[in-house]
Amino acid sequence: MKTITIRYFDVEYKPGLTCTESLVSRVLGKLSSAASNRLMPVNKQESDKYDLISDFLKVRNGAMVAGTCLRIVNSKDVPIITDDMLKQTQFTVSSINEQAKEDEKTCLDYFYFCLSDKRLIVTLDSRSGISRFEVYINWLLNTVDSGETIKFTPMVDEESLSIADIKRITIGDSYDLMMDSSSNQGETVQSKMVNLTGEVFKKLFSDTVSLRDLMDAKICSANLVIRFSKPRGMDEEDYKRKTAGTILKQLEDTNSVRFQAKGKKIAGSQVLKTEQIEVDSDDNGAVSEQSVYQTIIQKMA
DSSP states (O other): OEEEEEEEEEEEEEOOTTOOSOHHHHHHHHTTSOGGGGOEEEETTEEEEEEEEEEEEEETTTTEEEEEEEEEEEGGGSOOOOHHHHTSSOOOHHHHHTTOOTTOEEEEEEEEEEEOSSEEEEOOOTTSOTHHHHHHHHHHTTHHHHOOEEEEEEOBOTTOOOGGGOOEEEETTTEEEEEEEEEETTTEEEEEEOOOOHHHHHHHTTTOHHHHHHHHTTSOOOOEEEEEEOOTTOOHHHHHHHHHHHHHHTOSOGGGEEEEETTEEEEHHHHBOEEEEEEOBOTTSOBOHHHHHHHHHHHTO
């Protein structure tokens, strides 16, 4: 057995004006052709790295799709060191490069996923942002032309904090954002970051001496205001989870963020909904893909 961590996300899908299919149906339709048709260049300027859904399962009559997403590169960009080389006393970089083949590709990393119209579960490492998969799915469905909107927002656990309760957010070791929260009949929450220090702006505008002077003399200041509005009829707990997830979505290192509210501190990573699961593995530690699929499919219920 092997323990792996899964991450949970809410799915926001708004179909285009002419689209009547569900999100999963649209994705399955794109997966029905050759894999080369869904090979997405990560960078248009450098076509040496790609994302690809290589394997997939249609689950529960098309209500969900489970699969594997790879990040691959051309083999010539990841030269291989062979056992024969290691038997030698020494070998050169040029000899390594000679092993590369132009027409082959190598898998850099991969993760498993299960997607429905409402929820997404992935085994993607926490150091990798979900935007990687969000970009791929939007590209796969060509949402720019279709008018669709697809977003994946991190889910938070039941103990996550309300935006209205947050008094301070600390990013890294030195940057504090003081929160001044107010509400309007329970419908709107404004979080106003009013103590963004002058040092931050000095770094942002390091070439503008006059601005630094103004900041030092307290002649000018800057406030960052984030407004959250709870739609009428939305459940309070659902609203709370979505707003916290939105805040953390863009952060590459959620451990570097600390929320302080009502006398307690919590790391950003502790707010996110994750779970450790046990899956079958072989003697070499490689997981059984079918075991992973079955487990994350069960977690979608």
